Amino acid sequence: MIIVVSSRSGGVGKSTTAQHLAAYLAQRRGAGSVALVDADNNETCLDWAARGDGQRFEVLSSEADGLDQYDHLIIDTAAAPDSGELGGLLAEADLLLIPTTPSAADLSPAIATHQGLEADGVEALFLLTLCAPRPSKRAEQTLQAMRSAELPVLSQSITRRECYLDAISTGQHVGQLKGISASKSWEEWKALGREVFKRRL
Ligand SMILES: Nc1ncnc2c1ncn2[C@@H]1O[C@H](COP(=O)(O)OP(=O)(O)OP(=O)(O)O)[C@@H](O)[C@H]1O
Numbered sequence: 001m002i003i004v005v006s007s008r009s010g011g012v013g014k015s016t017t018a019q020h021l022a023a024y025l026a027q028r029r030g031a032g033s034v035a036l037v038d039a040d041n042n043e044t045c046l047d048w049a050a051r052g053d054g055q056r057f058e059v060l061s062s063e064a065d066g067l068d069q070y071d072h073l074i075i076d077t078a079a080a081p082d083s084g085e086l087g088g089l090l091a092e093a094d095l096l097l098i099p100t101t102p103s104a105a106d107l108s109p110a111i112a113t114h115q116g117l118e119a120d121g122v123e124a125l126f127l128l129t130l131c132a133p134r135p136s137k138r139a140e141q142t143l144q145a146m147r148s149a150e151l152p153v154l155s156q157s158i159t160r161r162e163c164y165l166d167a168i169s170t171g172q173h174v175g176q177l178k179g180i181s182a183s184k185s186w187e188e189w190k191a192l193g194r195e196v197f198k199r200r201l
């Protein structure tokens, strides 16, 4: 499968989503079958991998040779990628994931990303990221509003937690970190992975 993670918005968790979905797939299907592809000139995922001591899966530039040897590619893109470049990635893709926070400032560009790509015929799913922890109901309310608007949104959302700052600085995913906050976070990614890959693997 080829999954592209993209949105016009910056800082909405695209790279974090790509890293954690790749980690989920590596755990489930074997590290050798998965590559995380960094198609952002900022090289967020390549830098993240370089800070870690040996990821369980390859993290490669989109220019790398041999990408076709992997069963699964998770492709991280820049915010507001060049439409020709994104079109090229989506031509080969099975699924587009569009992360967005529950803020209207991010939702509007996320919906615009979706509308702009409908013509390409690739299946797209929204994912709510950086959601305030309970007791905030904002994520749940946003999910309901998106469903009412018939936007294809995943049921599992991702909570904002400090452990992501440790994950980014140590080149790990939250499933590799100790502590309750990290383990709760990894449970969210596993549930999200099950939801995304149900009937797709
Ligand atoms: N659930 C979360 N809780 C707390 N911090 C998070 C969470 N998800 C992402 N972050 C942090 O928010 C910042 C932005 O996340 P990320 O780099 O994944 O976004 P992005 O959409 O890829 O950004 P860009 O548009 O710059 O590529 C990072 O510092 C990341 O560690």
Ligand SMILES: [Mg+2]
Pocket: 014, 015, 016, 040, 044, 076, 077, 078, 079
């Ligand atoms: Mg990024």
